[in-house]
Amino acid sequence: MAEVELRNVSKVYKDTVAVDDVSLHIRDREFVALLGPSGCGKTTTLRMLAGFIRPDGGQILIDGHDVTDLPPERRPTAMVFQSYALWPHMTVADNVAFGLRLRKLARNVVEERTARMLDVVGLPGVTKRYPSQLSGGQQQRVALARALVLGPKILLLDEPLSNLDAKLRVRMRDEIRRIQQELQITTVYVTHDQEEALTMADRIAVMNKGVLQQVGDALDIYDRPATAFVADFIGSSNLLSGTLRVAGASAVAEVGTARVPVDADGLADGTAVTVSARPEDMEVLRAPAADAFALEDARLVNFGAYKRLLGRHPAFGQLEARVPKSFRLDNAPVYVRFTRARAFASDEAPADITDKAARDPARNR
Ligand SMILES: Nc1ncnc2c1ncn2[C@@H]1O[C@H](COP(=O)(O)OP(=O)(O)OP(=O)(O)O)[C@@H](O)[C@H]1O
Numbered sequence: 178m179a180e181v182e183l184r185n186v187s188k189v190y191k192d193t194v195a196v197d198d199v200s201l202h203i204r205d206r207e208f209v210a211l212l213g214p215s216g217c218g219k220t221t222t223l224r225m226l227a228g229f230i231r232p233d234g235g236q237i238l239i240d241g242h243d244v245t246d247l248p249p250e251r252r253p254t255a256m257v258f259q260s261y262a263l264w265p266h267m268t269v270a271d272n273v274a275f276g277l278r279l280r281k282l283a284r285n286v287v288e289e290r291t292a293r294m295l296d297v298v299g300l301p302g303v304t305k306r307y308p309s310q311l312s313g314g315q316q317q318r319v320a321l322a323r324a325l326v327l328g329p330k331i332l333l334l335d336e337p338l339s340n341l342d343a344k345l346r347v348r349m350r351d352e353i354r355r356i357q358q359e360l361q362i363t364t365v366y367v368t369h370d371q372e373e374a375l376t377m378a379d380r381i382a383v384m385n386k387g388v389l390q391q392v393g394d395a396l397d398i399y400d401r402p403a404t405a406f407v408a409d410f411i412g413s414s415n416l417l418s419g420t421l422r423v424a425g426a427s428a429v430a431e432v433g434t435a436r437v438p439v440d441a442d443g444l445a446d447g448t449a450v451t452v453s454a455r456p457e458d459m460e461v462l463r464a465p466a467a468d469a470f471a472l473e474d475a476r477l478v479n480f481g482a483y484k485r486l487l488g489r490h491p492a493f494g495q496l497e498a499r500v501p502k503s504f505r506l507d508n509a510p511v512y513v514r515f516t517r518a519r520a521f522a523s524d525e526a527p528a529d530i531t532d533k534a535a536r537d538p539a540r541n542r
């Protein structure tokens with residue numbers, strides 16, 4: 178049993194609020210990904226959970242006990258750092274066994290547990306090698322084994338796959354998830370990679386600028402983003418400014434002369450909104466039509482399984498739609514219509530989102 182609770186946790190550096198009043202409950206055996214852009218406070222949050230940094234405000238509870246003032250070694254947590262931090266002068270086996278030896282366990286117990294953990298992480302046969310003789314993925318597994326061998330109740334991982342190549346990252350993703358399930362260990366996994374978060378985690382906690390934006394499963398976060406930031410950060414979104422018009426149960430946003438049907442979650446008629454639509458929620462037309470936007474400078478980017486249609490609208494900037502791989506432009510005009518979108522009160526959209534939307538949406542996210 179190991180549940181974790183952050184209660185109104187904050188950490189302020191001289192001129193930066195790194196973590197701003199974060200409250201999050203992580204359930205026993207749950208795998209939670211802490212996701213957000215660089216500098217949003219993920220590592221700081223994880224280090225506070227591990228006990229390497231003391232919060233300036235709030236409390237951290239593990240199984241209901243306040244551990245805010247406990248040092249790392251008195252918490253049931255183990256942390257894997259992004260850099261692995263293996264000891265270069267020790268063999269793989271010694272790296273993993275180190276913590277057990279510190280605890281003065283009998284030699285045969287140390288050997289047996291070390292061997293078992295190297296087995297769990299899928300590393301048989303390299304026990305006598307040194308870290309420099311291992312691949313990145315193998316080093317990553319050693320770091321994992323070293324963290325797990327002491328039997329922590331909570332595993333904390335800080336971007337553990339960021340040094341690996343794309344193929345290996347995907348494989349290790351599955352491996353880490355398998356190990357987590359096998360050991361039934363409560364896990365907090367820090368990443369800025371949305372695909373890792375979406376594929377691995379039971380729930381995702383999205384952070385921006387120290388503030389927790391939304392906590393939910395992959396479907397919640399993707400289909401029902403709570404803020405314009407989440408809508409833009411997860412997947413990609415077209416963001417436009419408009420005015421909300423509510424009539425009974427249905428709502429539309431007036432964007433220029435077009436009317437876009439939106440989910441507006443209780444916003445009032447007349448609210449200034451940011452409209453967010455996924456590239457896959459756009460209809461591509463060959464002739465002008467009601468509520469469709471003409472695309473200038475249309476071009477296609479090939480993603481293998483599908484293509485992205487990019488273009489500019491004179492008033493709204495870059496727009497992007499997902500089209501089948503057979504789609505061709507043939508120098509003919511194209512128009513897009515939003516079939517589904519969400520509206521957020523415009524004051525929820527920090528300036529950096531608007532800046533980002535103005536950039537080329539061909540960004541590979
Ligand atoms: N020791 C420190 N002194 C001052 N500011 C710090 C310190 N550590 C972190 N910060 C600042 O706090 C904010 C959050 O940093 P943190 O390392 O938690 O971000 P992160 O989400 O882990 O980012 P990344 O994805 O780049 O690792 C950043 O603005 C960072 O510059």
Ligand SMILES: [Mg+2]
Binds near residue numbers: 220
């Ligand atoms: Mg970090």
